[in-house]
Amino acid sequence: MPVLDKIPFEIDTSSLFERTRIEPTGEYSDEIRELAAQAAVVARPKAVYAAEFVSARYEESITVGTVTFQSRVLGSNLGGVERVFPYVVTCGVELDEIPVPEDDHLLLFCREIIKEMALSAGVLFLRAHLTQTYAVQKVTSMSPGSGDRDVWPIEQQKELFHLLGDVRADTGVVLTDNCLMIPNKSVSGIIYPAEIDFATCRLCHREKCPSRKAEFDAAMWEEHGLAARRT
Ligand code: SF4
Structure with missing residues (x-):
């Protein structure tokens, strides 16, 4: 795999100070x-990534290369x-190896x-590499475990890996x-060509999520046939 x-x-140290709310000249x-x-x-x-072709399509799943994803x-x-x-993209294991006292929050x-x-x-x-290497104009992505459980169950990480x-x-x-990743600052999924960016947050009921990027979209939820599944 490449x-x-x-x-x-x-x-960006300015951004680091901003996000920690510590004064750049402070204690x-x-x-x-x-x-x-x-x-x-x-x-x-x-x-690491793979360039694979969709090899089969079903109502509840799709096969990419030789692996079938239930979503x-x-x-x-x-x-x-x-x-x-x-x-899979990661911050790398090296940053966790920098010694920091356990109680220095x-x-x-x-x-x-x-x-x-x-x-x-x-x-x-990675996105820039893919668009340049494969002559794709715009891409978006989906990740197992992102959004409500039925959107793409996190257990599907095993198939992805x-x-x-x-x-x-x-x-x-x-x-x-x-099915969590270590280092924790890693993401996995499937990047694919698309004109419009897909935000899984639109299919997520979680309230007060600090990372929410888009409002829940009831119409999209119904469109994907998810309405009948939620208990
Ligand atoms: S709202 Fe939060 S938990 Fe839900 S998909 Fe978006 S970032 Fe993830």
């Missing part, structure tokens, strides 16, 4: 700068799409933000028995 492990990443600023400096040296966001919404979104890009929080920044750099780099080969060897990302 592995991207030379992803450019620079830490903890030197510690944060020191952490950012260490992170800049070791950070190595990575991505009516994924099948519907991939209607008319032939080639897709299953992927501020620095631990800063390290998580830096990890998020590294992950974002990885996602942007199976499709991508030895993800651990290529990126350091481990899939736990609960």
